[in-house]
Amino acid sequence: MSSVSFIGLGGMARAIAARAIAGGNSVELVGRDAAKAKDLAAEFGGGATVGTFGTVPAGDIVVLAVPYTSAVAVVTQYGDALAGKVIIDISNTFDADATGLITPDGTSGAQEIAKAAPASAHVVKAFNTVFGHVLAKNRPLDVLFAGDDARAKAEASTFIESLGLRPLDVGGLQMARWLEGVGPLLMGLARHGAGTFDIALGVNVLG
């Protein structure tokens, strides 16, 4: 069981938090709008607590579930309140057309977030390759993740497994660039090859 705080209350936070509660984790919900956090906690039937935005989160794991365009600012505002935390960055960074990324070459959203976080915090990129509405279907899915700190990755991996999902390590945090590149690919697949957004990327290990 992990202790997990969600910063941000959108569709992805809701989908992951619901699975987190079902998986027996301790869940805290945090948003700028405290009333919204309370409403969501109530929806979850008491399975989650509510925290205060900008203060030290209760969870050892912090799921940063705000749009990438505000993620660095939120982490900067939190500052030392995130010291020692495992920060799971779930953001997608694709542009308005969903064909390119808004972060420049040689970096990624996850790496930019890591730069803004306290040195004692460790960023793990995960979940951005899964659509929120697909996560909400409660199926087993593959979750690709990347990070530089082995212990933080192990904690993230345990958490992902507790959600009924298969964690698949792709390497160091610089690999977040290519995980974020899966965002446009999934959008393109949905619009062209698959013809539906009800799709999930998977990895088959061949016998």
Added chain:
Amino acid sequence: MSSVSFIGLGGMARAIAARAIAGGNSVELVGRDAAKAKDLAAEFGGGATVGTFGTVPAGDIVVLAVPYTSAVAVVTQYGDALAGKVIIDISNTFDADATGLITPDGTSGAQEIAKAAPASAHVVKAFNTVFGHVLAKNRPLDVLFAGDDARAKAEASTFIESLGLRPLDVGGLQMARWLEGVGPLLMGLARHGAGTFDIALGVNVLG
């Protein structure tokens, strides 16, 4: 049935050509080393013809199966000999560590190849997200592809289906950047999350 020429005689060419012959396509093998092309054709038991490097390929589809580091030079050398062809670029463009790409931001191997090709040729990116040794296992797999020309994409798609593979369109040729980014991801998965190179990326369409 498609008429397909392979330029390059490495493991990927061998794997795709074997499936192409099994799928009833007309196959031509072309390499700088004509003897090697003849040997491979003989291995295929007469199922393939042998062409001359640098001259007009017999196939309407040309699978460019040389390493990316020589691909632009080969296309430039061919010049107008590739006029009107559907060029399938299968190259991976990752660096020696397989963590980054050797092409700069805002472009891709496929787009660089398209720049070097005659205006009447159309480049389709495909197959780079599948390991050659996995293709050789003769299983049904997903092949993600991208391109700008609808007719060229339709021809590539028909060809991919003839190999017992599922073609999945991800959009325009600029999406090749993110298909090429799957290269490092697969390498990272093999080394970290999956622990084996016997893996295949797949897309599940959820009911």
